[in-house]
Amino acid sequence: MTSSRYDAKFLHSPPAKAATIRARPLPPRPPTVNRWLAALALLCLLLPAAGATQAPAVALFYGKDAPLAELKAFDIVVVDPDHGHDPQRYCKPYSELYAYVAVGEAHPGRGYFAAIPAAARLAENRDWGSLVVDLAHHGWPDFVAANIVGPLWERGYRGFFLDTLDSYRLAERFDEAAQQAGLVAVIETLHRRFPGIRLILNRGFEVVPKVRDKLQMVAAESLFRGWDAANKRYVDVRAEDRDWLLGQLRAVRDQYNLPVLAIDYVDAQDRALTRATAERIKALGIVPWVADAALGTFGIGQREVVPRRVLMLYDGREAPTVDLTALVRYAAMPINHLGYATDFHDLNRPLPDGPLTARYAGAVLWTNRDALRAPAFAGWLRRQIDAGLRVAVFGHFGFPLDAANARALGLAPVTPPAAPGKPTIAHQDPLFGFEEKPRPDRRALPPLRLAGDGGQPLLQLADAQGARYDAAAFTRWGGYVLDPYTVITLPGSEQARWIVDPFAFLQRALALPAMPVPDTTTENGRRLLFIHIDGDGYPSLAELPGTPIAGRALLEQVIEKYKLPTTMSVIEGEVAPHGLFPKLAAExxxxxxxxxxxxxxxxxxxxxxxxxxxxxxxRPAARADDAGYHLRIPGYTLDLAREITGSVDYIRTRLAPPGKPVRVLLWSGDAEPQANALRIAEDAGLLNLNGGNTVISRSNPSLTAVSPLGLAKGGVFQTYAPVMNENVFTNLWTGPFYGYERVIETFRLTGSPRRLKPINIYYHSYSASKQASLNALHKVYAWALAQSPHVVFASDFIRKARDFDGIVVARDGDGWRIRGDGELRTLRAPAALGRPDPGASLAVAGHAAGSEGHYVHLAGGDALLRFAETPAGRPYLHDANARLAAWQADGDGLRFVLQGHQPLDFALAGSRGCVTRADGRPLTPRRSDGDLQHFRLDHAAATIETRCRGR
Structure with a gap:
């Protein structure tokens, strides 16, 4: 949406693109997906007009690769529909896609262009190479309805942004009254043909009085900042033009009770001016959207999205798969814990182009060489830094630090002498010595130091001649830690240790703000617990009386004993009659x-x-010789679809009760599926789990042994198992067979001082084959249950992990808007933000103190969180071992529904003197701790009501 000419009285803006981009047709969706999408379509159809009670937050993005996950922070998102977006799949209860529609112009790239009647062609917009149409043409309303809006309606769009309403003024001759009457006819025709349609007008002030009951909102461009299309530059709006436009917008808002939107244009790299312009518009009571002239980058509106993604740059030649790179093994977990999702990018592939600062909180580079295959990387990195992207470098810079490259980064090259002698540490910041002390190595003196202002040495070495070398530093653009002062491998072992504090270094280098952090370890103040079992060893004969198969021993001695949510799997090739053990298959x-x-x-x-x-x-060549790379089933050659969908079909048809779905695919072996396998599972509707290598213990007490949440490959997220299974604690099942009890060490070390992981009891069927391993399982179960956890299924955790990857955090006035799928229900709020104020928030049920701030409990996928020094004194949920299925707070109390898997156990804060009922019956607290009242019920679900009269 950019201006055809700079005149505040008739700015308009068709999308700035040369041709329509056609999306490839999507494959047919499974019936369950179609039903789900149909339900979403109905939901979007039934959504109330966002402007009926308050002005909606609006974003406009006309680029092909719209960041839809982040854009859901806004109630209305206007997109170019020719880019193939799916409004039904996108639709959320709180956010909807609207289609851009040019009413008064048509670009030759649009599919309907050739069908426009010759008599309806009025003039030409030379700035954009588009046709100006005659709104007064008798057939134009029906043409718009049938050829433009109709196909979009069929695709699921219910909201439309009508643009180029006054383009007729570009013609040499026109009848003003006839053109406006034609515009009114278009709007009335759309309302008649498409019941429930929602329309936003871009200008068209003259017709608003006649169609105000058919409009949701009115927009206008360039209130403070505009785009001069003729001269291709950003400009300040003249005061007289601004005053005129402001008068028009105020009249629409005040006389016709319609919300108004101002769309201003600022260079995408000038984030400060973008923010300031949005604030100026907002201060006038007008909804803002400020972005670049082509509306192809992420702007700032009523809300400002805090970028939650970090670009992770690695050299794909350094490991067989991305899973094995230092970036995944070491850096990704701290990034996740700080609240950020990761996008991994191999530097041997084309580098991302365009401004990245609005989408990414920063970039992290970890490579072990200064000579990458990508020769353009140094220039690309300098350009991104100049555009404001923060960067953290581990290991090496990836290119030679000659004088030019070093100078551009605020560094100076230093040439170590041939005989530097024994180096010493001249300066060491407290960030160093985190798990292991730095040990200067004369063979690896970093040949650089900071130059000029804007930097801070973190680890400075000196050689025998007194020359200084900055092995680590904060810089004006971020920071770096060079090898061998990042992570050290302990001699004679496979263990590693962090030399630098990765949390503190990344927080400072990337200038990450204090914000509410999405958290997958906790729900309603309780640490999560889930159990999942790999099917290996199901046919093993247990060393127990009667020598039952391990699968039966597992069922009778563990699963039926604890009756806890458990995700259980089998390997088809082990249990099926056509598998490896046909004689045991029936049992x-x-x-x-x-x-x-x-x-x-x-x-x-x-x-x-x-x-x-x-x-x-x-790899097809590898599959031709795959002996030893999977179970040797006679006559079988490895096939991805057979492994995934084929095994699921077997379980569904022969083992599962009618109607009970197979929800999860648990990866086997190295658990490092690549893009094709992940896509097959995703397209089959399966959640996926396993991978990672979290094995931190007293004998390996390092955060290098804690894996991240997971990673995406080919656009599909793989969720890692939070904690490794008994195989690693029993030396690959060679003994000691009670070794899995040591996983309790892992649970403790990932729970404190930072809660990094949920409690995940993860093992194989063969753990039921020996008494020692069964004893270990009982010990682990007992410890886990003693922590008063919140027990969930593995699928629940996977959905939380996926929600973490896409959840949005945005500044919204004096609070924080949080939008996701409603699966992840916890935010970790650092103390710097203050004390959460549930009474002033929306869809916030309460909070509980933790070691790194407050765990805030969300009641759904759309929440507004506010903080206060002294929150209002009203009751709130302190903690619970069950999920909130419903939540309602009013002036004198609460009403909510808890649904869990164990007898309910919860606590309310601020409820002394209040009356609490469960399913209508009075409930007596089992104990009180100051402001807290603790309750327990014998069943796993209840409606709780607390009333505090007279407050």
Whole structure:
């Protein structure tokens, strides 16, 4: 949306693009997906007009690659529909896609252009190479309805942004009254043909009085800042033009009770001016959207999205898969814990172009060489830094730090002498010595130091001659820590240690703001617990009386004993009659059916032949010689679809009760599936889990042994298992077979001083084959339950992990707008933000103190969180071992529904003197701790009501 000419009385803006981009047709969706999308379409159709009670937050993005995940922070998102967006799939209860529609102009790239009647062609807009149409043409309203809006309506769009309403003024001759009457006819025709349609007008002030009951909102461009299309430059709006436009907008707002939107244009790299312009507009009581002239970058509106993604740059030549790079093994977990999602990018592929600062909080580079294959990387990095992107460098810069490159980064090259002698530490910041002390190495003196102002040395070395070398520093653009002062591998072991504090370094280098952090470890103040079991060893004969198969021992001695939510899998090639153990198949299948029929068991597949090395399955040449890379099932050659969808079909048809779905695919072997395998699972509607290598323990007490949440490959997110299974604690099942009890060390070390992971009891079927391993399981279960956790299924955790990847945090006035899928329900709020104020917030049920701030409990996928020094004294939920299924707070109390998997246990704060009922019956607290009242029920679900009369 950019101006055809700079005149505040008739600015308009068709999308600035040369041709329509056609999306490839999507494959047919499964029936369940179609039903889900139909429900979403109905929801979007029934959404109330956002402007009916208060002005909606609006964003406009006309670029092809719209960041839809982040744009859901806004109630209305206007897009160019020719880029193939799916409004039904996007639709949220709180956010909807609107389609851009040019009413008064048509670009030759639009699909309907050739069908425009010759008599309706009025003039030409030479600035944009588009046709100006005659709004007064008798057939134009029906043409717009049938050829432009109709196809978009069929695709699921229900809201439309009508633009170029006064382009007729570009013609040499026109009848003003006839053109406006034609515009009114277009609007009335759309309302008649498409019941429930929602319309935003871009200008068209003259017709607003005649169609005000058919409008949701009125917009106008360039209130303070505009775009001079003729001269291709950003400009300040003249005071007289601004005053005229402001008068028009105020008249629409005050006389016709319609919200108004001002769209201003600022260079995308000038984030400060973008923010200041949005604030000026907002101060006038007008909804702002400020972005670049082509509306192809992320702007700032009623809300400002805090970028939550970090661009992770690595050299793909340094490891067989991205999973094994230092970036994933070491840096990604601290990034996740700080609240940020990761986008991994191989530097041997084309580098991202365009401004990145609005989408990314920063970039992290970790490579072990200064000579990448990508020769343009140095220039690209300098350009991104000049545009304001913060960068943290680990290991090496990826290019030679000659004088020019060093100078551009505020550094100076230093040439170490041939005999530097024994180096010493001249300066060491407290960030260093985190898990291991830095040890100066004369073979690896970093040949650089800070130059000029704007930097702070963190680790400075000196050689025998007194020359200084800055091995680590904060800089004006971020910071760096060079090898060997990042992570050190302990001699004679596979263990590593952080030398620098990664949390503090990344926070400062990337200038990450204090914000509410989405958290996947906790819900309603309780640490999460989930259990999942890989099917390996199901046919093993247990060393127990009667030598039952391990699957039966597992069912009877563990699963039926604890009756906890459990995600159980089998390997088809082990349990099926056509598998490796046909003589045991009948017993195994019968045991699996009994197990899967239990209401607290969630069904998963552990594949068909248990591939050991997944990346080989992506390579046809490797699949031709795959012996030893999966279970040796006679006559079988590794096939991804057979492993995933084939195994699920077997479980669904032979083992699962009718109507009970197979929800999860648990990766086998190295658990490093690549893009094709992940896509097959995703397209089959399966959630996926496993991977990572979290094995921190007293014998390996390092955060280098804690993996991240997961990572996306080919656009599909792989959720890692939070904690590794018993195989690593029993030395690959060679003993000691009670070794899994040491996972309690891992649970403790990932729970304090930082809560990094939920409690994840993860093991194989073969753990039921020995008494020692069964004893270890009972010990682990007992410890976990003693923590008063919030117990969930594995699928619940996977959905939280996926929600973490896409959840949006935005500044919204004096609070924080949080929008996601409603799966992730916890924010970790640092103390610097203050004390959460549930009474002044929306969809915030309460909070509980933690070691790194407050755990804030969300009641849904759309919340507004506010803080206060002294929050209002009203009751709130302090903690609970169940999920909030409903939440309502009013002046004198609360009403909410808890649904869990164990007898309910919860606490209310600020409820002394209040009356609490469960399902209508008075509830007496089992104990009181100052301001807290603790309650317990015998059942797992209840409606709770607390009333505090007279407050």
């Amino acid at each position: 195994m299948e019968e045991t699996a059916r009994r197990t899967f029929a239990l209401p607290y068991v969630e069904i998963a597949s552990h594949t068909y032949s248990h591939p050991f090395v997944w990346f080989r399955a992506e």
